[in-house]
Amino acid sequence: MKNRNEKQFVLSILLVVVILGIGTTIALSTAISKPVVNSFQAADHETNIKEEIDGLKKTIQVKNTADKSAAFVRVRIVISPAKALGQDDYMIQGQNWTENEEQDGFYYYTKTLLPGEETEDLIFEVKNKEEVTESFDVLVYEESCVATSTSDSLTIEQIKEAFKKADGKTDQNQG
Incomplete structure (x- = not known):
């Protein structure tokens, strides 16, 4: 046992x-x-603003200097001091630029900006130059985000939605 x-x-x-x-x-x-290798690449995203001044006219362009990624662009023009010019004293215009209806102060470029491309001109111009008595500055703010599509048939709402996804808001005055 x-x-x-x-x-x-x-x-x-x-x-x-x-x-x-x-x-x-x-x-x-x-x-x-074997180790897992990531198969994605981060977006290559960079834009530069170009401004030319001729008297009381400012011409603005934005260039996508990225090597790979397309971009959406928006520009905000601010007059400082704000009381220097009334809204009827100047005009802002440009082909393929749309002012936001929600009055957030931005003009949205309505075409996808491919790598190396520049926007068409956005022009700020004082209408009655003789009536300007106070000195002022025209400040230009440019923002961009990686384009989610390279199609030129996008709506302004789709472009605004891309900015919302990029920063969570479209109005810079919101906290």
Whole structure:
């Protein structure tokens, strides 16, 4: 009887060693797998603003200087001090530029700006130059985000939505 218990004990230990050996082999083979390589690239995103001044006329362009990514562009023009000119004293115009109906102060470029491309001119011009008696500055703020589409058939709402996704808001005066 004692001999039989010793055999069972030895067989039990041998079984535990075999199970541990198999488990260790499986664990090691799982842990020594090939590393996962990310297959995506971050967007290449950079734009520059160009301004030319001729008297009381300012011509604004934005260039997409990125190597790979298309961009959506918006520009905000601010007169400082604000009381220097009334809204009827100047005009802002440009082909493929749309003023936001929500009055956030931005003009949205309605075409996708491909890498290396420049926007068409956005022109700020004082209407009655003779009536300007106070000095003022015309400040130009430019923002851009990576374009989610390179199609030229986008609506202004789709472009505004891309800016919302990029920064969470379209009105810079919101906190």
